[in-house]
Amino acid sequence: MSLTACGIDFGTSNSTAAVHDGAVARLLPLEAGRLTLPSAVFFNLDEDTMSFGRAALNEYLEGYEGRLMRSMKSLLGSGLMDTGTDVGGRHLAFRDLIGGFLAEIRKRAETAARCGFDQVVIGRPVYFVDDDREADQLAEDTLAQIVRGLGFRDVSFQFEPIAAAHAFEQTVDRESLVLVVDIGGGTSDFSLVRLSPERRNATDRSADLLGTSGVHIGGTDFDKRLSLSCVMPELGMGGLLASGAILPNTTYFQLATWHTIHLAYPRAVLASLQDMRLDVVDTKRFDRLLRVVRERSGHRIAMRSEAAKIELSQALACELDLDVAEAGLAVTLTRPQFEAAIAAEIERVCAAAQRCLDHAGVRADTLDTLFFTGGSSAVPVLRDALSRRFPKARPVEGDLYGSVGCGLAVVARQRYG
Numbered sequence: 001m002s003l004t005a006c007g008i009d010f011g012t013s014n015s016t017a018a019v020h021d022g023a024v025a026r027l028l029p030l031e032a033g034r035l036t037l038p039s040a041v042f043f044n045l046d047e048d049t050m051s052f053g054r055a056a057l058n059e060y061l062e063g064y065e066g067r068l069m070r071s072m073k074s075l076l077g078s079g080l081m082d083t084g085t086d087v088g089g090r091h092l093a094f095r096d097l098i099g100g101f102l103a104e105i106r107k108r109a110e111t112a113a114r115c116g117f118d119q120v121v122i123g124r125p126v127y128f129v130d131d132d133r134e135a136d137q138l139a140e141d142t143l144a145q146i147v148r149g150l151g152f153r154d155v156s157f158q159f160e161p162i163a164a165a166h167a168f169e170q171t172v173d174r175e176s177l178v179l180v181v182d183i184g185g186g187t188s189d190f191s192l193v194r195l196s197p198e199r200r201n202a203t204d205r206s207a208d209l210l211g212t213s214g215v216h217i218g219g220t221d222f223d224k225r226l227s228l229s230c231v232m233p234e235l236g237m238g239g240l241l242a243s244g245a246i247l248p249n250t251t252y253f254q255l256a257t258w259h260t261i262h263l264a265y266p267r268a269v270l271a272s273l274q275d276m277r278l279d280v281v282d283t284k285r286f287d288r289l290l291r292v293v294r295e296r297s298g299h300r301i302a303m304r305s306e307a308a309k310i311e312l313s314q315a316l317a318c319e320l321d322l323d324v325a326e327a328g329l330a331v332t333l334t335r336p337q338f339e340a341a342i343a344a345e346i347e348r349v350c351a352a353a354q355r356c357l358d359h360a361g362v363r364a365d366t367l368d369t370l371f372f373t374g375g376s377s378a379v380p381v382l383r384d385a386l387s388r389r390f391p392k393a394r395p396v397e398g399d400l401y402g403s404v405g406c407g408l409a410v411v412a413r414q415r416y417g
Contacts, residue, residue: 003019003021004117004119005118005120005121005412005415006018006113006119006120006121007019007120007405007406008105008109008121008405009404010039010073010102011039011073011123012039012073012184012219013038013184013220014036014039014185015037016030017105017405018406024170025167025407025410027406028113030053030105030108030109031053031055036401037053037104038054038070039070039072039101040052040053040070041056041068041097041101042059042066042069043087044064045064045065046065046066050100061300067087070299071185072097072101072259073185074220076142077128077129077136077138080094081139084097095142119155119415120156121163121408122155122157122408123159125159125189126187126189127214158407159191161189161212162407163403163405163407163408164180164191164398164404165191166407167398167403167406167407168180168371168398169195169196169197170410172200174196176196176369177194177367178193179192179357180192180371181370181372181373182403182404183219183349183373183375183379184375184376185376187215188214188215188218188353188376189214190352192211192362193205194208194210210362211360213352213353213355213356214352215348215349215351219306220257220258220306221342221345222342222345223256223302223305223309225342226308226309227255227301227302228252230331230333230337230341232252234331235285235286236288239285240280240281240282241276247276247286251264251289255301256305261298261302264298265298270290273293277290287326295324301322304322308333310378312333312338313380316334317333317334320332335380346381346382350386353386353389364392365392367392367393368393369393370394370395370396371396371398372397372398372400374404375401383395
């Protein structure tokens with residue numbers, strides 16, 4: 001069968017591409033046989049090359065001089081979108097950065113499928129930007145412009161949780177009222193949908209979509225809160241100046257937030273911190289910060305914070321290595337610490353889920369299923385909180401990294417044939 005349409009899930013942390021062959025939707029391998037491509041780009045200044053995904057992360061960890069960029073999706077709709085960054089003395093616009101990454105996804109998907117794609121359905125969160133319709137629409141328009149610039153003839157969008165619902169519907173054997181819980185790297189999105197085997201191939205599903213909601217909180221926010229609560233204090237955050245004032249926290253927040261880490265690296269920032277050291281009370285911890293900034297090790301700490309979050313979803317404690325700040329330094333992290341650090345975020349996510357039902361006028365006790373997708377939906381405290389809020393709904397776990405992509409392929413098949 002000749003395929004012309006695909007679905008692309010451009011994620012904050014990971015991305016996928018998928019096709020529907022007329023029978024089933026399937027993810028396409030995008031990197032060394034793997035179905036996900038980490039949303040990462042590394043500009044290798046030593047070799048004047050650009051790498052993507054796991055290769056990008058590996059080159060950065062191997063110590064090549066260069067610039068690592070992650071969480072690019074978070075730039076959409078933000079004030080940073082119309083700026084850029086300097087890479088080896090060259091200015092790179094963030095639009096071109098996102099375009100280059102999506103072009104690589106398209107190329108790899110076409111190689112895997114052995115055909116070219118003219119039409120694409122792109123996943124989007126329910127809200128790129130919370131409580132700002134103009135900024136949210138601008139984010140979608142910007143992404144559409146970038147994708148059309150890659151040469152696609154037809155470009156359309158689908159909410160990510162609705163796409164996940166399409167994927168889940170391929171497996172249901174009876175009519176169900178389902179709340180799709182899609183917790184990704186950058187956003188938490190919800191769709192209340194009525195699914196059934198009889199309706200799965202219908203093109204008009206407007207009557208079955210009962211409600212949507214979302215909030216700009218995801219896995220990278222969990223990483224950030226864990227870092228600010230348990231890691232950055234080891235670099236002096238919360239410490240005092242000689243005057244009794246608390247240390248400015250700007251650099252700490254930049255280092256804990258994926259898409260702003262590079263803002264901590266300019267020479268002017270290091271010079272300012274070195275001047276500040278003269279007034280710092282705890283110079284030992286502050287010297288750790290200076291070393292991280294001087295050696296541009298913020299991305300390493302962010303990657304280890306992310307790994308600790310994942311480990312704490314399985315274990316009650318873990319060790320986070322901080323040797324990039326001081327030789328032999330490590331910090332023990334516990335699941336209760338992690339849960340306390342993200343408590344406010346969990347409450348906001350649960351409130352967004354409740355809004356989805358409230359807007360539809362549906363009672364919580366009539367919900368049949370909670371369908372979990374997105375890598376960050378594996379966080380135990382989040383699942384527990386949602387299960388308590390909707391106690392009669394059975395929890396079902398989809399493909400945490402692939403449900404949205406496969407659902408987008410289903411939608412692409414319906415729209416473009």
